[in-house]
Structure formats: C-alpha cells, structure tokens
Amino acid sequence: DAGVIQSPRHEVTEMGQEVTLRCKxxxxxxxxxxxxxxxxxxxxxxxxxxxxVPIDDSGMPEDRFSAKMPNASxxxxxxxxxxxxxxxxxxxxxxPTLVGTEAFFGxxxxxxxx
Amino acid sequence: xDKVVQSPLSLVVHEGDTVTLNCSYEVTNFRSxxxxxxxxxxxxxxxxxxxxxxxxxxxxxxxILDKKExxxxxxxxxxxxxxxxxxxCAVVPGTGTASKLTFGTGTRLQVTL
Numbered sequence: 001d002a003g004v005i006q007s008p009r010h011e012v013t014e015m016g017q018e019v020t021l022r023c024k025x026x027x028x029x030x031x032x033x034x035x036x037x038x039x040x041x042x043x044x045x046x047x048x049x050x051x052x053v054p055i056d057d058s059g060m061p062e063d064r065f066s067a068k069m070p071n072a073s074x075x076x077x078x079x080x081x082x083x084x085x086x087x088x089x090x091x092x093x094x095x096p097t098l099v100g101t102e103a104f105f106g107x108x109x110x111x112x113x114x
Numbered sequence: 115x116d117k118v119v120q121s122p123l124s125l126v127v128h129e130g131d132t133v134t135l136n137c138s139y140e141v142t143n144f145r146s147x148x149x150x151x152x153x154x155x156x157x158x159x160x161x162x163x164x165x166x167x168x169x170x171x172x173x174x175x176x177x178i179l180d181k182k183e184x185x186x187x188x189x190x191x192x193x194x195x196x197x198x199x200x201x202x203c204a205v206v207p208g209t210g211t212a213s214k215l216t217f218g219t220g221t222r223l224q225v226t227l
Binding site: 041042045056091102106107 | 148155156162202204214216218
C-alpha cells in the first residue's frame, strides 16, 4: 500500500489567495483526519471524517478554513483567503476503524503564505 | 479539554546514552496513549499503550503506562544518531467517536557522536 498521499508537498502562495490541499487516505480506512503543525502549537487536529461525513470540525480555526470528503478516497482542505499565520505543515492521517487504533500520517504539505 | 504535556522539550545526548522521555496527560475517558517518532516528515507510529504496567518493547525502545498517575515514559537505550527526532505522545479518548488524537508538543532529541 502506498500509504496516505498528500499533495502538494510544498505550497508557497501570496496572502489572500485560495489554497487547496489534497489527501488520499489508505484504501479501506474509513476515518480521515486533518492536522496542522507549527513550532508554537505542535500538532493540532482541525477536522475529522468518518465514512466521508465530518464528525468534528471544532478545531478549524476560522471560517476561512473548509474541508470536504466527497468520497472514501479523497479529501480536500481549503483556505480562502490565506493569511501568513496559516503557514504551517498540514498533515492528513487515516485510521482503519472508528476508535482505538493508531493514525497513519501522510508526508504533509508545507504551506508558506507570504 | 484534553491535554498532553511532554518533557523535556529538548534533549541532547551522546551516542550510547540512555534517555527517558516523559508524557503526562489529562483526558476524559482515557482509551489509549500513542507514541510517534517524527524525523523530517510524517510522524511514524511506535507504540500504543492501553493498560497500566505492561511494557511495550521494540528493539532499544520501550514504553510503559501508568493510568493511576496519568503518565507514560519512553525509554531509548544505547542511543544512536538515527534516534535523533521529535518524539510525540498522543492520547485517545474513550468516547464513542473517532480516534481523535490529542498530541503533546513533543520532545526534540538530538544524539551526537
């Protein structure tokens, strides 16, 4: 299995632009998580899905952030408009069951907003 | 709100030393605690701990959980330069929702020659 696949690996954009991050979870996994990692705050859970349905988006920082999971093999995290403080590494992770197993992480997207 | 605190924040040791990394937590209805190793990219899974007092071991790494005192330790013996990484601790609540991991900020370990 190729693991969790994220794209792009790096993104540099100007403030105010829309940014879309993509994730393909491991086949057969039914839970998907979006995390953001910064030096100051560590790994923060933004939102997670189970069977393509958003379960908890309380970690999404602002209305500028939105996430979708149109099918079991694809999810997007969108930031519109982007701001410099959104600069971070964004990780996608998936788990094979709803509760109690470890999460498998993608390689992350390093976002820089200038 | 679930909380995970790791210590020390960073550590520099010489190759061959033994290190102990600490993780304390506060979580509603604890289910499990996970340790991850993060080098330059994605966190990679090390251990899952659910029961107190049972040591998990993998090569030079071992970990144990104390559910009464709400902490876990990760030991690395005979450290090597390849052990240099950020070690992350995460807890999973026992409520009937997804594996909503709450991470600590990590311990940055540097092993020097």
